[in-house]
Amino acid sequence: MEAESSDLNSIKSILYRAADTKQTDGATVISNLLSAEKLVKSETKKRAADDFDVTSELRKNLAGTWRLIFTTGTLKTQQALNTKINYFPLTARQSFTESGSITNSIYLGSKFNAFKFSGKYDLVYLSNGVIRVEFDFEKLRLLDLFDITLGSGALEVGEKTGLGSGTGIKKDDGKKKAFFNWCIADEKIATARGGGGGIALWKRE
Structure with a gap:
């Protein structure tokens, strides 16, 4: 296991390698995901305090398609399997557009x-330095043949890819939305934590 770094660029270089090769030790990936989460949260809080539009920046950076590389799974999944899911x-x-559309494909x-x-x-x-991505899945296309309109059960969809959104959040209209607490989104990788407790790494395609 590689030593944990306190420098974000060094952390990213380790995560870049993990995303490219899937050879980096799982414990090393997790420790660096957690370190990145802490560092980015602190930096985001400082930038937001200076009136920088952190949400608009993330919206631009998220645009594109991301392949899920590594996930710890939700806490529920970890407990059920008595293990942590890795690669x-x-x-x-998962794809995002700047206009606000999201897709998640298996x-x-x-x-x-x-x-x-x-x-x-x-x-x-959020005031603690977190940028939350709240989302609702409205439609399922099955086997690339036909579409199904989704109801409230869409909250559980995130768990199917190991990240999860199990708790959801309540909105003013009484509906619940799933969410990620986002960390990194750059030219190579994205990292985030789901509402179900899982933390994950994606690679930009």
């Missing part, structure tokens, strides 16, 4: 789209 064994891609192999969830997302800055 994600299936092909799962593939059979690397190309056949078995499940594609789509909906809308929004960004909310």
Whole structure:
């Protein structure tokens, strides 16, 4: 296991390597994800205090398609399996647009789209330095053949890719939305923590 770094650039270099090779020790990936979460949270809080528009910046940085590389799974999943999930064994891609659309796709192999969830997302800055990505999945495209309109059960969709959103959050209209507390989104990787407690690493495609 590599020594944990307190420098964000050094942390990113380790996570870049993990995303590219899937060879970095799982414990090293987790410790660096946690370190990045702490450092970015502190920096975001400082920038927001200076009236920098941190949500608009993240919206731009999120735009594109991301492949899920590594996840600890939700706390519920960890307890059920008595283990932590590491490198994600299936092909799962998440896409964002600057206009507020989100998709989450699960593939059979690397190309056949078995499940594609789509909906809308929004960004909310929290006073503790966290930028929360709140989202609702509204539609499921199954086997790339037909569409299903989703109801409240869409909150559980995140758990299918190991990150999870199990707790959801209550909105003013009484509805619940799933969420990620986002950390990094740059030209190579993204990292975030889900409402269910899982922390994950994606690679930009």
